[in-house]
Amino acid sequence: MKRYFPFFIILVILGLTFAFPSIEYDKTIKSNFNTGDIAWMLMSTALVLIMTPGLAFFYGGMVNKKNVISTMLQSIVCMVIITVMWGIFGFSLAFGDSIGGVIGNPSTFFMMKGMLGNTSWPLAPTIPLLLFAMYQLKFAIITPALITGAFAERIRFNSYIIFLVLFSIFIFSPLAHATWHPQGILFKLGVLDFAGGTVVHMSAGWAALASALYLKRRNEANHSPARITYVMIGTGLLWFGWFGFNAGSAFGANHLAVTALATSTTASAAAGVTWIFFDMLRGRKPSAMGTCIGAVVGLVAITPAAGFVSVPHSLAIGIISAVVSNLVVEWRTRTTIDDTLDVFPCHGVGGMVGMLLTGVFANQNVNPANTTGDGLFFGHTHLFLIQLLALVATSIFSFFGSMLLLKITDMISPLRVSKEDEVLGLDMSQHGEKL
Numbered sequence: 152m153k154r155y156f157p158f159f160i161i162l163v164i165l166g167l168t169f170a171f172p173s174i175e176y177d178k179t180i181k182s183n184f185n186t187g188d189i190a191w192m193l194m195s196t197a198l199v200l201i202m203t204p205g206l207a208f209f210y211g212g213m214v215n216k217k218n219v220i221s222t223m224l225q226s227i228v229c230m231v232i233i234t235v236m237w238g239i240f241g242f243s244l245a246f247g248d249s250i251g252g253v254i255g256n257p258s259t260f261f262m263m264k265g266m267l268g269n270t271s272w273p274l275a276p277t278i279p280l281l282l283f284a285m286y287q288l289k290f291a292i293i294t295p296a297l298i299t300g301a302f303a304e305r306i307r308f309n310s311y312i313i314f315l316v317l318f319s320i321f322i323f324s325p326l327a328h329a330t331w332h333p334q335g336i337l338f339k340l341g342v343l344d345f346a347g348g349t350v351v352h353m354s355a356g357w358a359a360l361a362s363a364l365y366l367k368r369r370n371e372a373n374h375s376p377a378r379i380t381y382v383m384i385g386t387g388l389l390w391f392g393w394f395g396f397n398a399g400s401a402f403g404a405n406h407l408a409v410t411a412l413a414t415s416t417t418a419s420a421a422a423g424v425t426w427i428f429f430d431m432l433r434g435r436k437p438s439a440m441g442t443c444i445g446a447v448v449g450l451v452a453i454t455p456a457a458g459f460v461s462v463p464h465s466l467a468i469g470i471i472s473a474v475v476s477n478l479v480v481e482w483r484t485r486t487t488i489d490d491t492l493d494v495f496p497c498h499g500v501g502g503m504v505g506m507l508l509t510g511v512f513a514n515q516n517v518n519p520a521n522t523t524g525d526g527l528f529f530g531h532t533h534l535f536l537i538q539l540l541a542l543v544a545t546s547i548f549s550f551f552g553s554m555l556l557l558k559i560t561d562m563i564s565p566l567r568v569s570k571e572d573e574v575l576g577l578d579m580s581q582h583g584e585k586l
């Protein structure tokens with residue numbers, strides 16, 4: 152029965168495509184579309200998508216050789232599964248008509264209805280609604296993929312698919328709705344999250360910590376990266392794609408996109424060089440792995456702040472986030488927590504540092520759409536306290552919610568591979584493939 156059920160779902164989806172063709176055309180609204188904005192957002196959508204293969208290389212190069220294919224596939228499979236879900240009901244859960252400010256009505260855009268014609272998203276009026284939906288899809292894809300580094304080398308592939316579906320529905324979608332929907336509870340509070348500090352990185356980071364604790368340690372203690380060159384390629388793809396991630400969140404080819412692009416690249420550079428120098432300060436050799444991890448931490452930390460802070464303050468965010476994450480990585484190695492690729496110290500902690508520093512350095516001269524106020528650095532406390540509140544609430548929701556979803560998944564299908572399969576390697580035991 153287990154063998155037939157997944158394909159049965161495919162047949163149901165096929166039936167839905169006939170029952171709900173979604174060909175209604177809206178001519179009632181005057182179009183405000185801007186071709187320059189559309190062109191930039193098409194490019195940004197493609198840029199964010201390339202981040203997921205980049206993440207596959209980034210993670211795949213860090214694991215043992217016998218687990219490279221499985222680790223990379225865990226990222227790639229998000230591209231196919233989440234995209235199908237998003238087209239059916241996922242976009243509605245995140246951006247549909249608000250239900251209590253915490254989740255969208257799944258029927259609002261069911262099967263992508265209402266996407267033709269002049270319709271647009273209220274906060275992105277110069278691009279078609281369908282383009283906005285496809286752009287946001289790429290965030291939904293990469294978020295569960297980020298978690299995979301925490302339970303790498305020991306999770307059953309079938310069980311992982313169940314978990315990523317549940318995570319997307321019950322963790323990512325509510326956070327996206329609460330933070331980015333005009334009626335979302337965090338949005339209405341004035342929380343600033345330009346491109347995903349809470350929605351993407353903190354949610355994935357806390358889910359990663361929950362996963363590492365739930366699945367416990369690997370049976371093999373040794374850890375030798377398979378291909379550091381893969382990590383370097385992945386870093387380049389992530390940095391390249393992150394311009395769409397952050398600058399694209401301006402939803403147009405405008406000055407705000409330029410600011411977000413500039414702050415993103417400077418924060419990443421500052422974090423990369425800080426990681427190297429901090430390692431040297433502590434008596435370690437400057438490494439390719441450390442440089443790459445530092446650069447990605449900087450990108451993570453600047454994500455919530457990219458469109459709200461100046462370039463000098465983006466440098467500060469990069470430097471501070473690199474030091475903090477480096478210290479948390481060191482702390483993690485002295486515990487029994489087996490977060491395989493340090494997802495929580497880098498993405499979770501990096502996202503939290505970025506959220507707090509947004510509350511420190513945000514300035515309304517950078518982005519007048521920031522109606523919450525200036526940050527702590529400029530003598531104002533309101534925004535910082537709002538960011539702190541969002542950090543605490545998101546952390547609690549993401550960690551305990553993920554722990555519950557892990558337990559539910561484990562009841563449906565055991566999460567952990569057998570000791571024999573783990574020793575053999577997930578490439579062979581789960582997929583029958585090897586490098």
